[in-house]
Amino acid sequence: MSEIGVLSVHFHLDGCRSLKERRGRMRGLRERLGRNPRLALCETPSDDPEHSHWTIVAVGERRSAVAELLGQVEQELEERVDAVVLELQRELL
Numbered sequence: 001m002s003e004i005g006v007l008s009v010h011f012h013l014d015g016c017r018s019l020k021e022r023r024g025r026m027r028g029l030r031e032r033l034g035r036n037p038r039l040a041l042c043e044t045p046s047d048d049p050e051h052s053h054w055t056i057v058a059v060g061e062r063r064s065a066v067a068e069l070l071g072q073v074e075q076e077l078e079e080r081v082d083a084v085v086l087e088l089q090r091e092l093l
Contacts, residue, residue: 004093005066007056007073011083016049025082026052032076038069052083063092 016022026043033039038060044053056073060066070090077085 002059002061003063003066005058005060005070006091006093007058007070008087008089008091009054009056009077009085010087011052011054011081012086013050013052013083018049019047022049022052029076029081032080033073036069039073066092 011026013022013025016025030041030043033041033056038058040057040059042055044055046053056070058066058069058073060069074088074090077088
């Protein structure tokens, strides 16, 4: 049976003036995370270009593997995203 983890993230993109600019600043992260077949991600629609809400779902065979994968995602968010992480919630289901 597979284990599932969910990471909800709220970003603030300081100085972002348009939705197109927001997508451009977040594109690299989407591409990197999208390469991992154990991850699925979704951006919740928002008309505010300075804010972005993402939900990232991780799947694995063991709870510890899912927790480790979500930890790697969190580290990537802190190190590589051109945005401030305002809120981050992790849940293992």
